[in-house]
Amino acid sequence: MTRQSLDERRQPALPDRDPLARRQFLKLGLAVSAVAGGGLLLGFSVSGHGEERRAGKAVQRVPHDSGFAPNAFVRIDHTGQVRLVMMKVEMGQGIYTAFPMLIAEELEVPLSQVTLEHAPANPDLYTDPLMHEQTTGLxxxxxxxxxxxxxxxxVARTLLVNAAARQWSVDPASCHAEAGMVIHPASGRRLAYGALVDAAAKGPVTDALVSGVALKKPQDFRLIGTRAHRLDSTEKANGTAKFGIDVQVPGMLYAAVVNCPVAGGKVAHVDDTTTRRMPGVRQVVQLDNAVAVIGEHTWAAMRGAAALGIEWDEGANANLSSQMLFDDLEQASHRDGAVARHQGDVEHAFRGAAKKLDAVYRQPFLAHAPMEPMNCTVHVRADACDIWVGTQSPTRAMGAAMAVTGLPAEKITLHNHLLGGGFGRRLEPDTVAQALLIGRHVDAPVKMTWTREQDIQHDLYRPCYYDRISAGLDAHGKPVAWTHRVVGSSVVARFAPPLFRNNLDFDAIEVASDLPYDLPNQKVDYVRQEPRGIQTGFWRGVGPMRSTFVTESFIDELAELAKVDPVAYRLALLDKSPRTKNVLEVAQRVSGWGRPLGTHAGRGVSVMSAFGSFFCAVAEVTVIDGKVGVDRVVCVVDCGQVINPDTIEAQMQGGLIFGITAALHGEITLKDGRVEQGNFNDYRMLRIHEAPKIEVHIVKSTDASGGIGEPGTAVVAPAVTNAIFAATGKRLRTLPVGNQLNAA
Structure with missing residues (x-):
């Protein structure tokens, strides 16, 4: 089933919800569990505060004794074990450790005493008020x-202390919590949490208690800010961790899929004579634009799929090519766009500029290529349906299931699993819907697994982009005029239409419309141009990645035009963003900026502010015979309050490798309507021996925590291409680097 026809025919229905903004409060009750047999259950809103608003009007505040369904729970059982049930899913970003650290810090329990499990798919209970649905991303x-x-x-700690104080008939202020116990120092008495949970559950929960509870000061943290080993590492190392692809269900069959190679095409004729005679093949299922072979094991299904004789009606996109799509973008770039930022008198400033520079930047489609290829196991019956999958968005997976099966939500059970890489790809429900379309024809549970080729050739790609950017400099080389036109697909308009306002895609113009530099006269606009026949998707920081490559490359070009060192040039423009300026100054020092490098080598820099965090990357490269080796990357991070430094370093290392891979090799191209790449031989990943030395320096901060999962990917590409310029004198305005240096 190709992306286009699937969305046209069976667009998953999303719940019609405004963002929740419930007044922050906590609700207590008894946990009913066959395992724990009772205990303390603490439910709380993960996001949002203030009055709930719907359609712009304040509605009645939810009282404590109402049926409010919170979106996360803390359970403390009679053994004192703390279990956090959380709406966010783990896909390698470390929240299985970070969230327990946050709970354990204030609850005063050892980290080993806290475990975390997936919340079930239930948008009524687990919708994230900021994401508008039960989703993990951004x-x-x-x-x-x-x-x-x-x-x-x-609050849980306070209730437990109060319960102990009531039992001892002492002032709660004379007690304190420590290591999962409440202690009364004056008498030496102590009680473990497990012995207090029932009494604590009966304690009054007032607004004053919730709003007045004191959080720890940073200087008192025991866990937050310390290096904690990932709580999920052991299971991942010994193979007991369950990802979607690991699912085993009694009586399960296996599906291999052949999708139409051209987006929008359909099945014209299928000859399955040979396939049906093959050992282990159970049946062949034909969809509008795909054919699935059902086998007793994966190998039987794959062999049967390879033996199919399929004639395709390739449709309107049969002649589509990458050049055609970039020609469309170039033509669209001459249209006026929706204005994202306009300040000062840009035209007047250009007329008075001493120098002017114009540039065009191009960036290609990119595939997600997660380590775990797309897969989904389903069991569709007349009156119920089970889905086993790893998804970033249970809301959308459930919407797809309701649309395909016609069943109500209460008849559908979604079993979510760990994700072997998400990067935005697993926000999409297309493979869930395809598995369900196949499963309707199979009288057994069936696991559909895409091959790597299917995964790369039927992705929802990071959009290709075409940027026109210009600047005027005064006599001292300072930019006095700036225009930037972003041209490309709008993922937001498809994925979340209500957020596509005034013809602006907030993600596509992120960073570009809010640069940290002092630019007194600037205009940034956006032209939406959808690629024919291709659907695009989020890709680990779409907007910040595409914008940072353009703006940080162009700032380097301006520094060269002004004959000023690139770091010094940036520092002179960053007074309005002290945190950005600070990470640049730190990077200048720790990277040895200005220190001579060897022959054929160069050093480049890039800064970025996005996701509530601030970053600087300095890359060192060597270029020999047109081949680029990235030798070293120094990254300075200010992400506010750090929960676990190990997670920060790991996320930055992984993000930088992801971004370097895209900058050097990442490109999806089309010819005759077909994606030309199919596996890691032609959709290149950075090899182990090609990985640079990476140094991550974290700035200490007590500011609010910022995002860390995507920024490493976004900040590094211009640092690499700026370093290539320093080494070769060749300015690259198109990604990937590929063989451009050999073409000089």
Whole structure:
């Protein structure tokens, strides 16, 4: 089933909800569990505060004794074990450790005493007020939830202390919590949390208690800011962790899929004579634009799929090519766009400029290529349906299931699993819908697994972009005029139409419309140009990545035009953004900026502010015979309050590798309507021996926590291409670097 026809025919229905903004509060009750048999259950809103608003009007505040369904729970059982049930999913970003750290810090329990599990798919209970649905993405998990997590732990601790004080008939102020116990120092008495949970659950929960509970000062933290080993590492190392692709269900069959190679095409004729005679093949299922072979095991299904004789009706996109799409973008770039930022008198400033520079930047489609290829296991019956998958958005997976099966939500059970890489790809429900379309024809559970080729050739790609950018400099080389036109697809308009306002895609213009530099006269606009027949999707920081490559490359060009060192040039323009200026100054020092490098080598710099965090990357490269080697990357990070430094370093390392890979090799091209790349031989990943030395320096800060999952990917590309310029004198305005240096 190709993306285009699937969305046209079976667009998943999303719940019609405004963002929740409930007044922050906590609700207590008894946990009913066959395992724990009772205990303390603490439910709390993960995001949002203030009155709930719907359609612009204030509605009645939800009282404590109402049926409010919170979107996360802390359970403390009679053994004292703390279990956090959380709406956010783990896909390698470390929230399985960060969230327990936040709870344990305020609850005063060892980290080993806290475990975390997936919340079930239930948008009524687990909708994220900032994301509008039960979804994980936008580097949002910690920054949207950290204070609420801490407050939940603090309130639970307070209730447990109060319960102990009542039992001892002492002032709660004379007691304190420590290591999962409440202690009364004057008498030496102590009670473990497990012995107090029932009494604590009966304690009064007032607004004053919730709003007045004191959170720890940073100087008192025991866990937050310390290096904690990932709580999920052991299971991932010994193979017991369950990802979607690991699902095993009794009686399960296996599906291999052949999708139409041209987007929008359909099946014209299928000859499955040979396939049906093959050992292990159970049946062949034909969809509008795909054919699935059902086998007793994966190998039987794949062999059967390879033996199919399929004739395709390739449709209107049969002649589509990358050149045609970039020609469309170039033509669209001459249209006026929706204005994202306009300040000062740009035209007047250009007329008075001593120098002017114009540039065009181009960036290609990119595939997500997660380590775990797309897969989904389903069991569709007449009256119910089960889905086993790893998804970033249970809301959309459930919407797809309701649309395909016609079943109500209460008849559908979604079993979410760990994700072997998401990067935005697993926000999309297309493969869930395809598995369900196949599963309707199979009288058994069936696991559909895409091959790597299917995964790359039927992705929802990071958009290709075409940027026109110009600047005027005064006699001293300072920019006095700036225009930037972003041309490309709008992922937001498809994925979340209500957020596409005034013809602006907030993600496409992010960073570009809010640069940290002092630019007194600037205009930034956006022209939406959708690629024919291709749907695009979010890709680990779409807007910041595309914008930072353009703006940080262009700032380097201006520094060269002004004959000023690139770091010095930036520093002179960053007074209005002290945190950006600070990470640049730190990077200048720790990277050894200005220190001579060897022959054929160069050093480049890039800064970025996005996701509530601030970054600087300095890259060192060597270019020999047109081949680029990235030798070293120094990255300075100011992401506010750090929860776990190990997670920050890991995320930056992974993001930088991801971004370097895209800058050097990443490109999806089309010829005759077909994606030309199919596996890691032609959609190149950075090899182990090609990985640079990476140094991550974290700025200490008590500011609110910012995002960290996507920024490493976004900040590094211009640092690399600026370093290539320093080494070769060749300015690259098109990604990937590829063989451009050999073409000189």
């Amino acid at each position: 580097s949002m998990s910690v920054r949207s939830s950290s204070e609420r997590m801490r407050r939940a732990g603090a």
